[in-house]
Amino acid sequence: MRYRADITAGSLKLPESRIIADLLMRQVDPTGWTQAIQAENLLQARNPETARRLCRLIRARLETMEAGLWKLVRDGKGDVATHAVFAAAVKHSPLLGDFLQSIVCEQYRRFAKTLSNSLWSEYLTGCRERDPEMPLWNETTRRRLRSSVFQMLAQAGYIENTRSLRLQKVHIAEPVLRYLRAHSEKYVLRCIEVAP
Incomplete structure (x- = not known):
């Protein structure tokens, strides 16, 4: 699953x-x-x-990562630690990673100003097509998942906040990118490097 x-x-x-x-x-x-x-x-x-x-x-x-990333989480300042945790969250949860890679990337490509709750709903419908074994989540769970994902996107800098959902440019901290490249974390890199 x-x-x-x-x-x-x-x-x-x-x-x-x-x-x-x-x-x-x-x-x-x-x-x-x-x-x-x-x-x-x-x-x-x-x-x-x-x-x-x-x-x-x-x-x-x-x-899902190794000690080099744990050190960035534990000792990193500001964006370094935040982006290190975000990278681990993306690798741990394809639900988050695939949302970045498919929906968020497409919104940036189209020069859209914001994300929307309806994009999340459409995305979950698409997930069932990719993973027929995905559980049938009730509306409360779907809302909680959306809330968690949008909070993470705001914390990592992809959106201004969870109220406006306004997309913004985000530059992933270089030490995190170096770790991911050195460990051939291609999926995670594709997911997090979606902003222009």
């Missing part, structure tokens, strides 16, 4: 991603993970289940 709804658990979550990247880089053992996430509540979640869910999502994202 290509498309999953796991991104509804959150947007880029940069502060939390820095914590998870640090744990990964320190090669913390399972007991250490439990101590950090549940006992110490390093992610500052409302309850242990939320902490575990958030940890699972962020860790799964970051583990």
Whole structure:
């Protein structure tokens, strides 16, 4: 199954991603993970289940990449860390990556000013054609997925904010591009380099 709804658990979550990247880089053992996430509540979640869910999502994202990217997440300033997390999110979620590659890219190509909620709905319909095993999500899940994706696009700089959805030029941080090129992350590069 290509498309999953796991991104509804959150947007880029940069502060939390820095914590998870640090744990990964320190090669913390399972007991250490439990101590950090549940006992110490390093992610500052409302309850242990939320902490575990958030940890699972962020860790799964970051583990699609290697230590070089984790270092950019943990130690990078501003756009470097944000774009590093975004690259991992794109690799982890083809639902996000394919939206960038097909819909967002096309809007830039057409010199469109904004994205729209209807573009997201049309995109999800197209996803079912590409992945017949995709779950049938109810309207609430579809809205939450759209909200998460648009939040990530705003955080990474592709749109001005989630209210206007106004497209803007975005220049991916060079250290992130260097990492992706060095690791032959061609799909991720195609997805994130859609802005003119």
